[in-house]
Amino acid sequence: MKKVYLLMFFALLIFPATFVIAQDEDAEGCTEYPMFNRMTDFKINSCELKDFEGYKFKISNSSGDDALTETVEGKYYYYEYTLKDSKKDEGKIYSALQIFRNFENAFKQSKATIVAKVVEVGNSYSFIVAKYVKGNMETWVNLEASDNYYYLTIVEREKMAQVIQANEMLDALNKDGFIALDILFDTGKSSIKEESLPIIDQIFELLNSNSSLNVSIEGHTDNVGTPESNKTLSDARAKAVLDAMVSKGITKTRLSSVGWGQERPVADNRTEEGRAKNRRVEIVKK
Numbered sequence: 632m633k634k635v636y637l638l639m640f641f642a643l644l645i646f647p648a649t650f651v652i653a654q655d656e657d658a659e660g661c662t663e664y665p666m667f668n669r670m671t672d673f674k675i676n677s678c679e680l681k682d683f684e685g686y687k688f689k690i691s692n693s694s695g696d697d698a699l700t701e702t703v704e705g706k707y708y709y710y711e712y713t714l715k716d717s718k719k720d721e722g723k724i725y726s727a728l729q730i731f732r733n734f735e736n737a738f739k740q741s742k743a744t745i746v747a748k749v750v751e752v753g754n755s756y757s758f759i760v761a762k763y764v765k766g767n768m769e770t771w772v773n774l775e776a777s778d779n780y781y782y783l784t785i786v787e788r789e790k791m792a793q794v795i796q797a798n799e800m801l802d803a804l805n806k807d808g809f810i811a812l813d814i815l816f817d818t819g820k821s822s823i824k825e826e827s828l829p830i831i832d833q834i835f836e837l838l839n840s841n842s843s844l845n846v847s848i849e850g851h852t853d854n855v856g857t858p859e860s861n862k863t864l865s866d867a868r869a870k871a872v873l874d875a876m877v878s879k880g881i882t883k884t885r886l887s888s889v890g891w892g893q894e895r896p897v898a899d900n901r902t903e904e905g906r907a908k909n910r911r912v913e914i915v916k917k
Contacts, residue, residue, distance in 0.1 A: 655715040655717050658678060660678070664710065666763070666785075667783070673725075674714075676711045676780075679709040680706075681903075682706060683704065683902075683907075684707035685903050686702070686707065686786050687701070688773055689747045689760055689773075690746055692748060694754065694758065703771045704788060705789060706786065707785070708786075708787075709782075709785075710782065713780050724779060727757065727778055730776040731759060741763070746761060760773050761774075767789055768788070768790070771785065772784070773785075794830055795810075795812070795833060797836035797840060800833065800914065801844075804846075809916065812830055812834075813911060814911075815827045816871075821868045821871040823875065834872070834876065834914065835876055844885070845916075846886060847886075848870075848873050848876075848888040848912065849890070849912065849913045849914075849915055850867075850890040851865055851890075851891050851897075852893050852909065853893060853905075854896070854906070858892055858893060858894075861892035863890070866890025868890065870890075872888070872912055873886050893909070896909045
């Protein structure tokens with residue numbers, strides 16, 4: 632009988648401790664993102680990894696529906712951190728403000744750019760967006776937090792290693808009759824993004840160096856949104872490229888533009904990678 636009681640006593644000592652440890656472990660299959668050290672006393676509650684995904688990062692200091700955003704596409708990570716159960720049992724509380732201040736300091740110390748932020752006590756929509764640039768890689772980070780929880784969304788976007796040259800465009804036009812270019816625009820707009828201006832320069836070089844070449848500039852979108860709005864958007868984007876050529880000195884009679892919207896996909900719109908390929912501008916030889 633004494634042996635039974637002793638076994639029960641040791642079981643009570645062992646199993647509660649084991650239970651606490653289990654609740655303090657990271658979720659199965661989740662590993663730390665190498666750029667960040669987690670806050671003390673926190674565990675990874677859940678995580679998600681996708682080889683290619685798009686995420687809308689806020690780029691203005693607003694948590695409202697009117698906030699400006701930039702869609703960043705690339706390798707996608709999502710982490711949800713929560714205070715370890717053993718620390719909760721001790722009565723520890725990390726406020727959302729404390730979490731935000733901790734990361735804000737970490738971003739600044741690591742020379743990241745704070746792209747946008749709203750950090751207000753009691754505002755459940757508070758956030759910080761930061762961006763790291765190293766070599767040809769941009770790493771975008773979105774931080775959201777509440778008491779004892781915080782959430783990181785990270786997208787690694789590889790910048791274009793090399794802009795296609797005018798002679799390569801000409802070779803493609805002579806061989807295939809067209810070339811598809813990844814010209815970037817502001818989300819939902821026809822404003823050409825600054826990082827795509829080198830491509831615009833090369834299109835001009837192509838046309839300027841080949842005075843007998845006439846082209847049609849043709850815009851295409853993915854299937855997000857309505858067919859009508861996509862056609863209007865693609866038409867405006869194609870015209871924006873045409874206008875850029877005319878402003879540089881190319882005779883307008885050598886050019887035409889049209890928007891096809893989502894009518895002519897070249898990839899599967901059911902995947903983010905496919906949709907990215909469908910958002911394009913084509914230069915077509917006439």
